[in-house]
């Protein structure tokens with residue numbers, strides 16, 4: 001299977017929920033929640049894609065070539081590439097149910113592992129969304145990051161115990177889900193978390209804790225105070241707040257505020273190896289990619305996920321060759337023009 005065949009297959013299988021557009025930018029699916037779109041006018045999704053397109057990369061091929069090492073270390077482990085699959089839940093209500101939650105988790109967890117990276121997995125109103133991912137995570141020796149909704153702390157800690165059972169290398173909480181309407185509609189409301197509540201969660205386990213859905217320097221400092229290992233600068237794919245800014249646009253001020261005290265992931269509209277490069281140059285340690293991984297799983301299962309990972313990895317490597325970067329830490333602000 002090649003990538004074009006994967007897309008063709010996915011387009012047929014995902015209709016009408018995801019159109020598998022030539023550019024995955026939130027225009028065709030705007031306002032479609034449940035579904036794959038951004039909230040309301042869809043701008044919070046589209047602005048991420050548009051911002052990344054506006055960032056330019058400086059070309060320089062006059063240097064002594066020592067090859068390119070695309071690997072990074074996180075959670076005390078080494079990964080071949082600095083990007084991961086973002087957590088996505090709701091294969092039936094956001095997509096058309098053509099693959100189950102367990103099948104999606106299996107494809108994305110095993111496919112990314114095969115290609116040398118890892119996946120975050122999702123959660124939702126039905127308990128099984130989180131639970132269905134755990135067997136696949138156990139099978140890969142815990143090399144994944146289950147992500148739980150901001151449930152009340154006693155319920156969240158119950159879920160953390162299940163995550164510990166499969167030896168997950170970290171867990172995340174998408175605190176921005178406080179704004180998700182489908183949880184409220186399903187009678188399972190979630191709410192914002194105080195620093196003390198987040199601290200209780202990070203202290204409840206030895207597993208590193210990642211706070212997902214931070215969009216300001218102040219928010220990042222609060223996550224740091226709560227004892228988080230890392231944050232994901234994310235607007236939940238533009239699904240929780242209409243007219244939120246581009247995630248990569250707020251990234252530099254967040255990095256400046258927290259320095260190297262916390263790991264920074266970013267997601268939202270990252271669609272190519274060049275985009276991964278730009279996000280790292282803007283201050284991210286690593287990147288998450290969401291919707292395109294669902295397309296890869298629908299189009300080709302675990303094989304499709306591995307193929308997509310290698311495609312983005314190859315593009316990143318090519319960008320590093322053209323910019324004189326022999327390792328990920330060479331990718332910095334001097335390499336781009338904003």
Ligand SMILES: Cc1cc2nc3c(=O)[nH]c(=O)nc-3n(C[C@H](O)[C@H](O)[C@H](O)COP(=O)(O)O)c2cc1C
Pocket residue numbers: 035036037086087088089090094121122123124147173174212234235236237238239267268269270288289290291292
């Ligand atoms: C259909 C759908 C379901 C999602 N489910 C979750 C989830 O369960 N947990 C979570 O933390 N984020 C969830 N997200 C947000 C993604 O993890 C990610 O932040 C977002 O898709 C941005 O990346 P993208 O533009 O590459 O898709 C979901 C996004 C979509 C589109």
